[in-house]
Amino acid sequence: xxxxxxxxxxxxxxxxxxxxxxxxxxxxxxxxxxxxxxxxxxxxxxxxxxxxxxxxxxxxxxxxxxxxxxxxxxxxxxxxxxxxxxxxxxxxxxxxxxxxxxxxxxxxxxxxxxxxxxxxxxxx
Amino acid sequence: xxxxxxxxxxxxxxxxxxxxxxxxxxxxxxxxxxxxxxxxxxxxxxxxxxxxxxxxxxxxxxxxxxxxxxxxxxxxxxxxxxxxxxxxxxxxxxxxxxxxxxxxxxxxxxxxxxxxxxxxxxxxxxxxxxxxxxxxxxxxxxxxxxxxxxxxxxxxxxx
Numbered sequence: 001x002x003x004x005x006x007x008x009x010x011x012x013x014x015x016x017x018x019x020x021x022x023x024x025x026x027x028x029x030x031x032x033x034x035x036x037x038x039x040x041x042x043x044x045x046x047x048x049x050x051x052x053x054x055x056x057x058x059x060x061x062x063x064x065x066x067x068x069x070x071x072x073x074x075x076x077x078x079x080x081x082x083x084x085x086x087x088x089x090x091x092x093x094x095x096x097x098x099x100x101x102x103x104x105x106x107x108x109x110x111x112x113x114x115x116x117x118x119x120x121x122x123x124x
Numbered sequence: 125x126x127x128x129x130x131x132x133x134x135x136x137x138x139x140x141x142x143x144x145x146x147x148x149x150x151x152x153x154x155x156x157x158x159x160x161x162x163x164x165x166x167x168x169x170x171x172x173x174x175x176x177x178x179x180x181x182x183x184x185x186x187x188x189x190x191x192x193x194x195x196x197x198x199x200x201x202x203x204x205x206x207x208x209x210x211x212x213x214x215x216x217x218x219x220x221x222x223x224x225x226x227x228x229x230x231x232x233x234x235x236x237x238x239x240x241x242x243x244x245x246x247x248x249x250x251x252x253x254x255x256x257x258x259x260x261x262x263x264x265x266x267x268x269x270x271x272x273x274x275x276x277x278x279x280x281x282x283x
């Protein structure tokens with residue numbers, strides 16, 4: 001019942017589209033360990049070069065991946081958004097709990113100001 | 125004010141959230157276990173979520189089932205699970221069964237120096253499960269909603 005961070009996303013943007021695909025999440029995981037060329041990634045995920053290029057283009061557009069070309073080899077690395085991915089998620093999660101706990105603060109203050117309703121838990 | 129919420133990934137499959145409250149431990153426990161109280165704080169207005177229904181039987185072996193609506197989501201969403209352990213007024217352990225690889229949540233409440241210190245520990249079945257939860261929840265990086273929240277939060281701090 002804690003996993004409501006998804007509610008924070010009113011718009012299904014490029015980042016959502018990019019992360020909605022298992023292969024692309026796998027690519028990010030892989031690039032989190034080390035940079036790789038498109039050819040290496042295609043081999044690793046058992047995919048055509050064209051197919052892999054499409055995935056990389058989507059990830060690049062969303063800011064998760066950056067690519068650079070050296071000679072005939074295009075190398076992929078995690079982009080700024082990919083690197084900050086975990087930190088950003090944890091911060092969002094903290095904000096959700098912060099908002100909840102602020103509301104809880106208000107509630108427990110209210111409860112203490114109304115001694116007319118002692119409302120002890122019933123015996124089980 | 126020690127009213128800060130902290131959130132930390134303490135291992136590859138664990139998250140820990142902490143906060144303290146200026147209230148007796150029994151009051152905070154009641155807010156987690158009585159449906160009429162729980163509904164008053166679980167869905168902060170700034171998140172646009174509203175309870176469509178809230179059933180909870182906060183006893184060891186009892187179940188909970190919440191349905192939420194959000195104006196941007198056409199379908200209501202259900203969150204449900206089971207209370208594995210409920211020890212008043214200090215400990216609640218529950219499952220999160222809306223996803224196959226859901227976490228086990230352990231809430232600990234401790235009264236100290238006139239305050240109630242809350243620790244929520246979430247244990248995922250695997251590192252991949254927590255990564256997945258993060259991947260599916262990270263859709264909104266620095267969205268407008270996020271900025272809006274920053275504006276709204278100070279106004280929520282009242283109590």
